[in-house]
Amino acid sequence: MxxxxxxxxxxxxxxxxxxxxxxxxxxxxxxxxxxxxxxxxxxxxxxxxxxxxxxxxxxxxxxxxxxxxxxxxxxxxxxxxxxxxxxxxxxxxxxxxxxxxxxxxxxxxxxxxxxxxxxxxxxxxxxxxxxPCQLLADMQTFAEHRGSIKGKTVTWVGDGHNMCNSYIEAAVQFDFNLRICCPKGYEPPARFLQLGGERVSLVRDPREAVAGAHLVTTDVWTSMGQEEEAAQRLELFAALQVNRALLDLAAKDVLFMHCLPAHRGEEISQDLLDDPRSVAWDQAxxxxxxxxxxxxxxxxxxxxxx
The missing domain is CATH 3.40.50.1370 (Aspartate/ornithine carbamoyltransferase)
Incomplete structure (x- = not known):
């Protein structure tokens, strides 16, 4: 073998x-x-x-x-x-x-x-x-709390970077629907969007993106190696902060995940990791x-x- x-x-x-x-x-x-x-x-x-x-x-x-x-x-x-x-x-x-x-x-x-x-x-x-290792943990966390993710709706809010790319692959492999909410110019590469096909959609309005979602997840707006872009990214992504009011638009049994480390007050509100819908510590x-x-x-x- x-x-x-x-x-x-x-x-x-x-x-x-x-x-x-x-x-x-x-x-x-x-x-x-x-x-x-x-x-x-x-x-x-x-x-x-x-x-x-x-x-x-x-x-x-x-x-x-x-x-x-x-x-x-x-x-x-x-x-x-x-x-x-x-x-x-x-x-x-x-x-x-x-x-x-x-x-x-x-x-x-x-x-x-x-x-x-x-x-x-x-x-x-x-x-x-x-x-991909983070996605294994995320899929395990969802399974523990909610069972099968097949056919569910997952919303990614933030930069279309490596985590988002792996979520696209996971959507294909675990058969769920993925909505991606990111600013124009920060979409995942075309090859990943093509891979996702009909399972993946780009939604610009965060309220529309999370509506009815069973899982909402995000990550930092500025990744390692992008520190020089931090100020520009903070301005561009400001409207995409995930907070309790945004989560209220999702499904009643929604889970929130963040792969950590989190920048509280930026991609998430200060209190979101303490919300009962957050499973970030189990996820970690x-x-x-x-x-x-x-x-x-x-x-x-x-x-x-x-």
Whole structure:
């Protein structure tokens, strides 16, 4: 069997993604019940960080430990990648010493080039194009609180960036409808909109976008590497703040998510994370459990979610 990677939600079948989500829920229950399960004993995950992180590092490192394995943290200054070694050379060497590699990077091509020469699974911990691990956690969170997301309406409010792109992929794989509300000029790339097809629509008015939605989600308006655009973005996105009044227009059982960190007073109101409709803290915790299921699926021979 060829090496499986997880660079995009499209790398797994819908059935495999649903299986990973179900296994994440199961692993979370086992953890809460203090049941020790160590399928990845003696396995090692290498973690390459070109972008800083709190949740990604903690969830992958803690996840490997909880599954009986270990994780090695490498910043860009800790590897020869940071000194100009070709990505494919690094992949050939690292994949002879590790059981999987997680990369959090800028250019998505870094991931695809590394994966092309890697003997072991490569996981996208975030790139400028996509953030599929966050979507696994989001899908697990919705499933825990509301059941199947199939046929539901999800509203993305904010920049059409990597998180929005991954939501488009998730809409295709989990069969839900996605409304995207963003300023003109900040839409997702055309290739992602084409991928979404009829499942995805652009809606400029945030009130119209959230009307009747079952899940409303957003992210910061200025991502890493865009700091020079911050003032311009604050002005352009000001009308898209998600607050309690906006959520009141959604379905009665709406959930609100934010992948964090949040800029309170900007993309969300100061009090929104404290609203009972917000599940952002469960969502953050589920990075740990969803990624444990992902690691088990990719590394453990024969571990394939049913």
């Amino acid at each position: 060829s090496t499986r990677h997880f660079l995009s939600m499209l790398d797994f079948t819908p059935e495999e993604l649903s299986g990973v989500v179900r296994r994440g829920i199961e692993l979370k229950k086992l953890r809460n019940d203090n049941v020790l399960i160590e399928p990845l004993k003696q396995r090692v995950l290498g973690m390459i960080f070109e972008k800083s992180s709190t949740r990604t590092r903690l969830s992958f490192e803690a996840g490997m430990i909880q599954l009986g394995g270990q994780a090695i943290f490498l910043s860009s200054r800790d590897t020869q990648l940071g000194r100009g070694e070709p990505t494919d050379d690094s992949a050939r060497v690292m994949s002879r010493m590790l059981d999987a590699v997680m990369i959090r990077t800028f250019a998505h091509s870094t991931l695809t080039e590394f994966a092309a020469c890697s003997r072991v699974p490569v996981i996208n911990g975030l790139s400028d194009d996509l953030h 915790e589920n990075r740990l459990h969803a990624q444990k299921a992902l690691l088990e699926f990719l590394i453990q021979p024969g571990a394939r979610p049913a």
